[in-house]
Amino acid sequence: MTKPWKVRTKVCVIDLDGTITQFTHTLNEIGKLKLGAKSTLHKLKSAGFKIIIDTARPQDHSNKVRKYLLFHKVPFDEVRCGLKPASDYYIDDKSIRFTSWKDVFLAISKDNPELRRKINKKD
Numbered sequence: 001m002t003k004p005w006k007v008r009t010k011v012c013v014i015d016l017d018g019t020i021t022q023f024t025h026t027l028n029e030i031g032k033l034k035l036g037a038k039s040t041l042h043k044l045k046s047a048g049f050k051i052i053i054d055t056a057r058p059q060d061h062s063n064k065v066r067k068y069l070l071f072h073k074v075p076f077d078e079v080r081c082g083l084k085p086a087s088d089y090y091i092d093d094k095s096i097r098f099t100s101w102k103d104v105f106l107a108i109s110k111d112n113p114e115l116r117r118k119i120n121k122k123d
Contacts, residue, residue, distance in 0.1 A: 009050050010112065014041075015084075016055040016065060019098050020074065027057060030068045036101030038074050043105065045075040047115040052078045056086040 017023050020041075022031030041051055055065065059082035066079050084090075096107045109115045 009048065011050045011052060012044055012108070013052045013054045015098075016053055016057070020053070021068075027061065030065065033072055033074070034101065036105075038072065040101040040105045041075050044108065044115075047112070049115075050078075051076045052080060054080045054084050056084045057081045 014020060017031065019034070020037045021033055024031040045051055053065065053069065053076050055061070057065065062079050062081040065081060066076075068074075069076050069079070096104055098104060
């Protein structure tokens with residue numbers, strides 16, 4: 001007997017500084033939320049995406065990052081600190097170049113017709 005295909009949860013791994021928040025050039029603070037970040041992450045979450053916040057900040061910043069996201073009601077499933085090496089460039093076959101949250105959402109929804117249907121019903 002063959003096993004039915006299990007539907008895999010879609011996962012978005014998203015950088016914190018300079019993507020979700022304004023870049024501050026210091027580890028002592030987390031910048032203000034970027035326009036559209038919170039609403040786009042809520043749309044992705046409501047469409048069933050798992051959201052992982054991935055930052056090059058040191059591991060001991062994980063509680064600070066979690067508290068910030070919870071305070072601002074930004075949805076997430078996991079925070080990963082210190083696992084990503086600091087770099088000037090990240091090259092990945094599944095990356096989306098961050099220009100704006102509107103462009104990110106359009107790029108993700110282009111490849112996910114189910115996401116477009118769910119979001120269009122709510123808007």
